Amino acid sequence: MSFYRDTWAEVDLDAIVYNVQQIKKLHPNKKIFAVVKANGYGHGDVEVSRVALLAGVTNLAVSGLDEALGLRKAGIEAPILVLGMTRLKDVSIAAQYNIALTAHDECWISKLVELPLETPVKVHLKIDSGMHRLGLTTKEKVKETFELLKAAPKVELEGVFTHMATADCDADYLEYQIKTFESLIEDLDLSSIKYVHIENTATLLQREFEFDHAIRLGLGLYGINPDAKFIPLEFDLKPALKLYSKITQVKRINKGDKVGYGATYTAENDEWIGVVPIGYADGWIRAHQGRNVIVEGKECEIIGRVCMDQLMIRLPHEVEMGTMVTLIGDGMPVERVADEIGTISYEILCMLSDRVPRVYKQNGKITTIRKMRFDHGDPS
Known part of the structure; x- marks a missing residue:
């Protein structure tokens, strides 16, 4: 990519x-x-x-x-x-x-x-x-x-x-x-x-x-129903967007260690944590603190305050650097994401900033990559 x-x-x-x-x-x-x-x-x-x-x-x-x-x-x-x-x-x-x-x-x-x-x-x-x-x-x-x-x-x-x-x-x-x-x-x-x-x-x-x-x-x-409870459907719609990142560092912290700006999270035990390169400048706002993302099929809590460019998650065990993180997608639909921070799907999707590349797929294959803010290309 x-x-x-x-x-x-x-x-x-x-x-x-x-x-x-x-x-x-x-x-x-x-x-x-x-x-x-x-x-x-x-x-x-x-x-x-x-x-x-x-x-x-x-x-x-x-x-x-x-x-x-x-x-x-x-x-x-x-x-x-x-x-x-x-x-x-x-x-x-x-x-x-x-x-x-x-x-x-x-x-x-x-x-x-x-x-x-x-x-x-x-x-x-x-x-x-x-x-x-x-x-x-x-x-x-x-x-x-x-x-x-x-x-x-x-x-x-x-x-x-x-x-x-x-x-x-x-x-x-x-x-x-x-x-x-x-x-x-x-x-x-x-x-x-x-x-x-x-x-x-x-x-x-x-x-x-x-x-x-x-x-x-x-x-x-x-692919999103504005309110599935209010508007039950006899057919399905397919959500088109998923949001991914990859862990950039994995580390072991000790019981009592604090995480993030304001030291708002304190480890209750010795814990594995991962650093994920997405933050509120990407549209993933600080309200997501305490919510979960998906890592290797398991839900992992966002701990400490979401930073401008990064966030930290608590891992169930040590994982490899580069492990995929799902923020929106299988196991974490955008409707749930929105509901858990008291907003609507529209807002979650529209807040994704132009710093986040969009990767387009058809028939399971990548057809286009838009680097959004960075589409002007690499320096020669």
Whole structure:
């Protein structure tokens, strides 16, 4: 492997393909937006986009214009939607690169239609059905901005959408949002609208709607159910990412010895410990202290504070330097990792920093290695 520190994330692109195929079976007649924002939830936006499109995804969705332009620079020509706000002064760039934007605010929309654009820009009207993040909240404003966008000569209104806040935890509020959205759009002529979409992963795994044309596949694309207890599935998804490291030193410490910054761990017996080259600068934050990782099929506790670049683990016995450590993967799913530090899988994955290389595999073989921050290459 062409990187120089034994910590890396392994991404199974076959799992991405499999997950797309599972969702296509569930929603065979709908367009699929693959949500690849935040560097594809930490998996790598370019690599994930390419295989997802080959697997049958039709569109991509990102958070900001920078992410969209990065995909275009990588040669990806599929339709891309920016889900966040784009500055009005940058709209012409989006239009130039055929990137659709979210029209989320009446003031923004009123200024958009007055821009002297040379190339028409595609937009999706964002409706706030109860999340109270971006979007329009009243039937009057929805109707007014919808008609304004449709009439604008340099704007192509191709989508109308909303976002569900509680599809993974509160069925009653989900129903409230669905009914609110239906009410807010009931006076709109949607016959020319290409994409009506309300379903994120948590929604599409449990519901089917006749009035929408597309779904947004986010966490499910990467093989993770947002909440398996709340959303039981009759099929499986395959997690695509595993996180590995290797032990860089093994040592014997004595009863009473202390470990790490702040000396927060005291050995209760003579113990074997291992040093692992991953820390909070890699996204493995200090909250992981006291949790376990997997070494030779056994769970080993992270002892002492997680450092910027390294952490220490208690071993059941002496092992060889270079022994593999699994932080996310077989025996340690990301859902468990997240639950044990009081967060969600999304955050664990998105926090993996660009210091951690991504190793891509298909058919069990390495196809690409992205050194992320260090992709500029070795000094000559």
